[in-house]
Amino acid sequence: AQKVTQAQTEISVVEKEDVTLDCVYETRDTTYYLFWYKQPPSGELVFLIRRNSFDEQNEISGRYSWNFQKSTSSFNFTITASQVVDSAVYFCALRETSYDKVIFGPGTSLSVIP
């Protein structure tokens, strides 16, 4: 069965702190894709990053970085030097290549306090 778990429901940090959002997934497929999306207060989800199951290289994009570890079925997201504009709900998602459905985690609500 497919499942995505984001154990942190809500996180609050002070501006400029680093924060890591956890994502753990379950799948029986050997080939799959993982995604992170951001949903700001305005409501519209925005794609952040995708990673396929064969690519365990970590990725950095500005203040954002992602750590994919297949051994622990985790795809964690770190924001360095957080800013107020990072306040949003962040969703991790899984899509198996054998299945059209995209499974979203429950989301982590991040509040960055000035």
Place this chain on the structure above:
Amino acid sequence: GAGVSQSPSNKVTEKGKDVELRCDPISGHTALYWYRQSLGQGLEFLIYFQGNSAPDKSGLPSDRFSAERTGGSVSTLTIQRTQQEDSAVYLCASSPGRSSYNEQFFGPGTRLTVL
């Protein structure tokens, strides 16, 4: 605009009435998805279209829910005999194709309130 659009943005209806929610995907996107997001909850998958076909209807919560897509473009989600538990934001997303590689582009959603 080149993004996914949804209408109406807000819909208030009385229990028992039927509602239709519309989604206009990005031009050329063959895959279209409907999700439901209840207050403070994650995204619940409802249905997926590839072209005009819906290979996966497993997420529709009951037979009161139906969806169609015509011309490989616009999609309509219909909820018959609405119930208060149907109150949620209904999100539509499209992607360029069926490949699992493709990310989804989301619309702003329709907020449905059933009184």
